[in-house]
Amino acid sequence: MWRNLVRLQCQARLAWSTRQSRRARFAVLQPATDLSTATSERKKFYQDVSISQREDGLFEINLDRRKLKTPGGKLFTVPNEALAVAVATEWDTQKDTLKFYTMHLTTLCNTALDNPTQRDKDQIIMASLKFLETDTICYRTEEPAALVELQKNEWDPVLNWVEKRYNVVIGSSSSILGPQIAEETKDTFRQHLGSFNFWALTGLEFVITQLKSVVLSFGLIDRHLTVEQAVLLSRLEEEYQIRRWGNIEWAHDYDMYELRARTAAGTLFVHLSSESSTIKRKLMQD
Structure with missing residues (x-):
């Protein structure tokens, strides 16, 4: 990985x-x-x-x-x-x-x-959890029908996975207000985020910010999703519109590569910041 x-x-x-x-x-x-x-x-x-x-x-x-x-x-x-x-x-x-x-x-x-910004762990956790209330994959469109179906087919499996994985209820909504997140769900995620050390939490917040999604970020950190999958799912509506109407030459690819690079770096940072073992210096020569 x-x-x-x-x-x-x-x-x-x-x-x-x-x-x-x-x-x-x-x-x-x-x-x-x-x-x-x-x-x-x-x-x-x-x-x-x-x-x-x-x-x-x-x-x-x-x-x-x-x-x-x-x-x-x-x-x-x-x-x-x-x-x-x-x-x-x-x-x-x-x-x-x-x-x-x-x-x-x-x-x-x-x-x-x-x-x-002189933040402590609790403040970083609070900032990360705010994205849960506006999570990318929880906001659904009502039209066109093709996009509604695409969101259901691509986002629902990930949402179902995270709900089962953490024993929580999140749901989705087509309302501008989004789904109502239960306090029990927030408490569960707050406890999970609290299990990360300060460095790893810094990286995780960075990933959440890139994807605008707590759900996709957890799926990525838990290795349920690859970086490519997580980024594509975070841009699902934009990718749908591009396939339908076309895109500006070269700009789309650069934006995609940039988001992948940032997301990959954040994910790598989380895992490496949680690493306790040492590695051989030979890797510097590989």
């Missing part, structure tokens, strides 16, 4: 590069000072990337002999070797220009380390 997630991130890099080149015709990019800025770029200033473990067990990323730091000035440290290797790989695969908007794992680590 990890190899597939990494592949999706790499697949998006070319799309992003081309898209940024097109945007450059209309706007001049300012020099980047914040590594989390989505459109920032900077000339590459290092040759070698390595990781090292500290006495407290945390891992650092080294660019030549420099220790990587966060935009907030903190030493960039991650909780395990698996995540360190993944982040180091993002830096190692950069070419002459650092394209920070492709380095989603690095950005997620920066968010977890700097915590710019």
